[in-house]
Amino acid sequence: MKQNKRIPRISTRGFYDLSTGKTKKNRSYDLYPKKFFDNLYDVSEITIMIHGLRNNKSGALAKFMIAQYRLQQLGYLHPVIGFSYDSNTRGVQYKSHEQHATDVGIIIAKKNGKNLAEFLVDIKRKYPMIKIRLIGHSLGSQVILSTLQNLKNKQLVEAAYIFGASIPSDSANLRKYGTIIQKTIHQKFVNYYSKFDNVLKYAFEQGLIPEPIGYSGAIGKTVAKYAQKHVRPDNHRFASYAKILKSYP
Template identity: 55%
Template sequence: MKPLPRISTRGYYDLSNGKTIKKNSYCLYPKKDFKKLVGAKEITIMIHGLRNDNAGAVAKILIAKNRLRKLGYVHSVIGFSYDSNTTGAHLIKHAQRALSVGQTIARKNGRNLGTFIEDFKISSPKTKIRLMGHSLGSQVILSTVEYLAKKKQNIGIVESVYLFGASITEDVPSSKKYGTILQKIIDKKIVNHYAPTDEVLAWANNEKFVHGPLGLCGAVGKPISKYHQKLVKPKNHRFASYAAVLSSFP
């Protein structure tokens, strides 16, 4: 199988505390595949969640690519692979600390993915960029939008955003702080696929690790006009389960 194109920041952050190890923005694999994307009509970037090593990230890109093909999407699907396999994430007793380190790393990656989007748009200004985020990937997307919002020329730079089992909080789409920048940076729409049956988000909410995850019961308050939500019933929290119930794209 030929390698799936991905933007990577693996090894840039310390998996035990989230500290920055490398200052550079990102690496591209394979580089030649990204050169081929210049001038494309559009691309979709898949951003995985917590507890994914490099192989896990590649698996998520493949799931997204295969599902979107089935739904008739013909454009390139690439991945964003970051340090989310934080130390102790698989052990209950370390879960809170591992999640908090993961959130720190996800926030820091906003600058990395944001820089890629800016760079790619310079070389390929007409290409539409769509972002798909699962679980902690929603935090990477939110931080990316925050980073992009710092410059006026980035208005509408991201075509659309699709969230699955999002771990960011339910007040984000209606908050003054984030609502405004999401409305500004995302050109067309944000679609949140939420599932009240998601056992991982329900657990994180009950344990107060995440206060009201957006992916559990949807948004509260009065969300921005570009925000839409879909109630879905995946088997469990895994991205494969959310992909299986995805009925249309884009």
Template identity: 25%
Template sequence: MLFATRRSFNATKNILTNNPSSVTRYLSIKSATEPPAKWRDGFYKREDWLRFVMQEASTNEVLIYVHGFNTTQAGNLRRLDKIKAGLKAQGYKGAVIGFDWPSSGNPLDYDGDLGRAKQTAQYLISELAIPLMFLPERPKVHLLAHSMGGYSVLKGLQDMGDSKGPGNWALDQVVFASADVHQPSMERGAWGALIMRHRSKRFTNYYSGDDNVLKLSKFINGTRKRVGRAGLPSPAFSTHIDVSCTAQFRRDETNLPDISFLSHRWWFESAPFYKDLALTLAGKDGFSSGTRLKGPGRDFTLNVS
């Protein structure tokens, strides 16, 4: 299991903490449930670690998963493991890796997590996505962001700007699920939408109107709607795709495990979601492939069960 982290390392206690680090560390561990006896045993130089990433892929593509608010490191690794297994079952053959920013894993620490996500966002792009894109293999690099991870992606892309980085570059597929992002920022012409159009080949927003965590976030953020619960605003750019998953969640709900914040985290337990996600990462049209129905306007509805 491969991931990069901006959590600081406490050498005395041999733990990765919930505090931001001044460096990015690159780790390889056997599994989410069996980390190395000493965390430092899992640290690698970036050039070696990047080679491990490409060795994991059977195709020339890499998916970076970016976790959200209220996520412990252990919880993040378990979810990364689920994503790898879920996509593999649907035929995805690229590497799946993680970017671990220092969420406290405390549901009452929203503002603290937002600050740490903001502080570390640039390193997701400058020290992970761009180094991957400019490897000799020139792999396609995708991003999958959950919850506050969506904000982290937008902030990271914004912080890079046009004056930083190795010339012109763009991610391939960028995917949000339950993104805790202000809806107005993704309207055509708004800052978030402009950044996403400039720095990705295609952007897909999966959302659910039953997401209770984002219902609360809406009020924390001055009643501003979240794209992970309300969808993208209109008008949107033609390469920005909205997929409503409310009906799919309701079909899945009774068969899903009893986990905390289920309406916000159900994606990682859902084979139908992984089926459509695998097609999205392949650059395919879910409607033509039969995993989506056309909804009102330009919207789609997940239709895979």
């Protein structure tokens, strides 16, 4: 099946300052193309893919295309939608600025949880029967976690899948966000993690982020809807994680 270069997108590009994380626009989101989102009456489900850090518009689109192509290979014939946000923070490629740029990226990812949650509420209001699945790579896992927090216990997400996730290893813990996961996800929350992910290992060992769930797996008592699979991708890139995915959903 051919890839569709016009992958529909939810975008908050330009909403946040890439140097500070400060909010620049108080809009919920933009949709491209708008007409796609006006005609989902016969669509039973959608998957929304959220990219990670260091992705500009074209980088994000490349990740969406990888997700669409891999899911089609696995027999998934429903629409794949991209969530594009300001993750290409200033100076992240320079060692002297990587801590600040990483911190700003996390701030922006957390703020985008509100934006994506508003989209989910709006789309479910318009199409109550549609199932929504979320895929997050690296920092995209933070967008997903923050989205679930912003849903205020509304169970609008069918399932979530995170790959090379940068969120803390206690995120699915009962004492942390486990209850939120239970109340906002209908089916499951799956973590594909890897002890061989050198990017997450570096970020953890350098103190850029707390111990990530995408590197060590979950710690503590997790909730019933949480599951994890240890995998061995070639590297941290989403393309490598997509290759190890054997089935979906």
